[in-house]
Amino acid sequence: MRRVAAALALALLLAGGVAEARPWSWLGVRIRDLSEQEMDELATKHGIREGFGVVIVDVMEGTPAARAGLKSGDIVVAFDDRPVTETRALQRMIATGPVERDARLTVLRAEGRRALPVRLVQMPRAVAGERVAAEYGFLLREPDGPQPELGGGRPGGAGAPVVSLVMKDSAAARAGLEVGDVILQVEETAVVTRDAAREALADLAPEKSLRLTVRRDDRRLALEIAPAR
Numbered sequence: 042m043r044r045v046a047a048a049l050a051l052a053l054l055l056a057g058g059v060a061e062a063r064p065w066s067w068l069g070v071r072i073r074d075l076s077e078q079e080m081d082e083l084a085t086k087h088g089i090r091e092g093f094g095v096v097i098v099d100v101m102e103g104t105p106a107a108r109a110g111l112k113s114g115d116i117v118v119a120f121d122d123r124p125v126t127e128t129r130a131l132q133r134m135i136a137t138g139p140v141e142r143d144a145r146l147t148v149l150r151a152e153g154r155r156a157l158p159v160r161l162v163q164m165p166r167a168v169a170g171e172r173v174a175a176e177y178g179f180l181l182r183e184p185d186g187p188q189p190e191l192g193g194g195r196p197g198g199a200g201a202p203v204v205s206l207v208m209k210d211s212a213a214a215r216a217g218l219e220v221g222d223v224i225l226q227v228e229e230t231a232v233v234t235r236d237a238a239r240e241a242l243a244d245l246a247p248e249k250s251l252r253l254t255v256r257r258d259d260r261r262l263a264l265e266i267a268p269a270r
Contacts, residue, residue, distance in 0.1 A: 067168065069106045097111055144158070167236065177269050181235055224253060
């Protein structure tokens, strides 16, 4: 279940832009591609040919998506009248305009097709940091317990972040990053909390290599992750 949740979180982070877009625009949804069965049903019910649309899995509170009235289960088929074919296509469409841009999403619901206006905003720094990590192909989580070798537990259970997911064939995977690695340093910045790691990552450009220092078991490793593709 943790891996499924992490994969959905990655989809959320990637629903806000591409590596070359700075600053990133943000919608605030979790999305996934349609299954073949769902494509067939859409083609029959709405007359849309197969290969169109992505499903909104979840809408974050207080985001542009929530203010626009998007709902879990909505199927996005167009962004500013441009067809949406899959998740990456929607991600890139969102990123093409500047922050505070007015856009229009066309969605399919049980009652039919609706066009919803939405104003994209700049991605919050905490999300941007996770977004950069996602570009390289990994996600972070809080530690499960105290980390004695790092000075023990911190107030509120905080501690150096742990890698919760490494996407197959990603830049992070090719660099040798593994689930369970504890992040000690991002570039030249030591990080002792997940928030600190997010801050350190937020200003980095995924088109450049990323240097991490991690603890794995009783070893301290220096990894260099190649630029995200």
